[in-house]
Amino acid sequence: MFRHALSTAGCIGQEKVDAKVAVLKETLGWSQEEVNLAVSKAPRILVASEERLRRNAAFLLNEAGLPPQYIARRSVLLMYSLERRMVPRHLVLKALKERRLVEQDRCFFNVVAPTEEKFLEKFVAPYEESIPGLADAYESACAGKVPEGFQH
Template identity: 45%
Template sequence: MFKHALQAVAFLSEEKITTKVEHLKKTFKWSDAEVGIAVSKAPTVLHRTKESLQRRSEFLISEVGLEPAYIACRPVILMYSLEGRLRPRYYVIRFLKENGLLDHDRDYYAAVMISEKVFF
């Protein structure tokens, strides 16, 4: 993980890192501790654009209904494609739950993390 953290900040100035951290706090409504958890688990989140993080925040918090603390503990979810993985899997899971084909307590993160082959 140290290698990933070093790569994430190697070409960012202290000002840019501070700006990115403030944006994460504002966008995901995270505390300093939650930002620390998220960045320590997925340092490359610092390389995501503001627009990309904003779209993921709106989708994951508003549409999926995930709590900001839940996302902070599983920040790798922010690395996946919104249109290629996050949205499609959410809609499939929602459809299956609505039609009684899947337990309602099924974890969204578990569905996102598994491979495409296993998901199908």
């Protein structure tokens, strides 16, 4: 991983690396140690746009309610598509939690990280009878249309 971080940093230049580090410290309140941990886990965060980092960090902190330390240990979350992956899956998780169909402390990363097929198999298909329209709501959310009753 460190090798990937170095090659990534080498491709974009020190000025841009410093700017990304500043964004991570500012938006997530991370220490240099937490930045180092995050980069070691997902070196490609250094090539993400500052806007993407800000938007994903804001969502993870404010909507998903994740602590900054959690995000540092699972920094690949900063790279996932907000609109096509994190928001739709968060809406499904929220609906499942509201109906007490999954544990309240369900790990957010374990919901967002699986492939589309695994996610549908584990979090949508088993609950289609309990929550009519869940699959359609998820599909709509993935297309950028947040269905009524599934706002985040």
